[in-house]
Amino acid sequence: MTTLTRAFNPTFAGHNLGSVTQPRVLQKTSKIGFLLLEHFSLACFTQALDVLVTANLIAPGAARVHTFSHTTAEVMSDLGIPIRPDTPLTDIRLADLDLLVICGGLRTVRSPPPWLTTLLRQAARRRIALGGLWNGAWYLACAGLLDDYRCALHADQRTALAERVPGVRVCRESQVADRDRITSASPAGAFDMMIHWLGERAGAPLAAAVLATLDTDQSRYRSVQGPASRQPQVCKTLREVIGLMEANLEEPLSPEHIAQMIGLSIRQIQRMFKLQLNTTPQRYYFQLRITEARRLIQNSHAPIFEVALACGFVSCTHFSRSYSAFFGHPPSREPRHET
Template sequence: MPIMTTAIDNGWCETIATSAAQHRAATHAAQRTANIGFLLLDNFSLPCFTQALDVLTTANLIRPGSVKVHTFGYRNSEVMSDLAIPIRPNTPLTDIRIADLDLMMVCGGLRTPRQVPDWLVSLLKKLAGFPITLGGLWNGAWYLGRAGLLDGYRCAIHSEQRTALSERSPNANVSLDSMVFDRDRLTAATPAGAFEVMRKWLAKACEPDLAEAVTSLLDYDHSRFQRTSESPRRKLCKPLRELITLMQANLEEPLEPEQLAHYAGLSKRQIQRLFREQLGTSPQKYYLQLRLNESRRLIQNSTFSMLEVAIACGFVSGSHFSKCYSDVFGYPPSREVRHEV
């Protein structure tokens, strides 16, 4: 009888030991370190980068070893950010290193050159061949799109380059949202969007509880992020959205106030009130801003002369166009940066 009891006890102990080992293995698998890479391009947006980094660093404070961050640069030398603060990459850009990544974020900025070098296209296409999620911050989507890696995907990019990306990568669905998480592509156009998209990735790659703990520890106001994935246009009433659509469709030959009222089925007074209450401006000023934004896009992304741009945006003379442009942007259109087309 004592021998039988010992056998039973040993079997029970072995069962417990096996269960504990399985639990440790499962826990270890669940807590596998996620490898995240940031490819820093010249003049990348430091605020976007630090917001994304804040999420990951905080995750490691809460649960050590949750993530490992790698920063990459083309030449392994310091990369200058848009705030003139240099960052030195900590990881060589080699096939062995990038193959271990779970996520690679391309970090661009307002002054990051739009010309996509061959090495970057080759690298991004190589990454796309691995089971890696690809993303971009600020205008990082531009480089993914030019490499053909956003075809069939929704994406977010800073408003300065939204139209250009739509034209150059017609198979990408360029969103007005500040961040987009679409399958294995995640993109953010603003620092707030960078925080939120990284938080969403953390919830998916690690676990939701960790992402929530990060938000709580940083004491961020959830309301700051809860609508980052929604377009501001969705907050506007339907008549106002229709008016804006009318304006956008008639930039070359702007509609008179009477024509806008007629097509919208509203009075001029009603239109004035809608713009004042929901946008804090007049329809005339809003229409002018739309035309000037379009002129800026054309100057930056076309070979049109200044007069051709002025005519295309509904200005009757070059001098009037130049004055309006200077009033809004603080410098004449002739000083606008023209990107390589």
């Protein structure tokens, strides 16, 4: 019997990596360089780097990352931990980049050295996208490369930059993407900035998969399809409903029971799911259970029938057919990461 193929709601697509296939998503390798300035924010740098490293684990070759310094010597981070760049900063290396990110920090010297201004202008002439972490936008602006651009900058320097370079549109957001300039003002902003870049360059499904892997709590209520300000807000009540579902996988709650526990009608809950997640409660609950089943198979030695029972499937046949419909293969063929 042929199994009918089923698709995950966008909320779950990234969690399962089912929509992340290299021929469709990974069009080409994205090449990113991080230029480390003395006393750069290590937290910002690692948040951005984690996104790219995880992307390569999910889709090998998604990103090629280089770290640079002015002299190829170690650069001291703001936490007193030195980082040794992996690549000399040469014209050849620079020309090969798609994105050059300037990594600044709270104690990074404000006066841009001449070599840095020259380097940034050279990169701009070569149509390389430019980014900044913490106060990286400061150096881009002082080089004349943010005129009429929106940018994100750490709060300590927003007013000063607006006065020093009036043509720059300094924003209060933690991260801003404006054409070929992407900037962030905090570690969380650095994370979001690279998720945005990954979505633009490698596709929203891969970015969603990285988000689901690294930021599970938030990814249940977020999408990488567009700016966060345009995404629907998931209300507190709906979060409570989802929490109940997540806490009751082995013995799924009935719609009537959920409604009674939340203090709303079934119809009200259905409307919330439709308006805020564009799905039904039943479909969401089912996808939640099949998602958790896949995670359990991947990360344990549990027999398939035990996984099925643990995720609320009383029939192994139904479980296997549903699994195949969503993931394209039966649960018995799912790779196990637990050794």
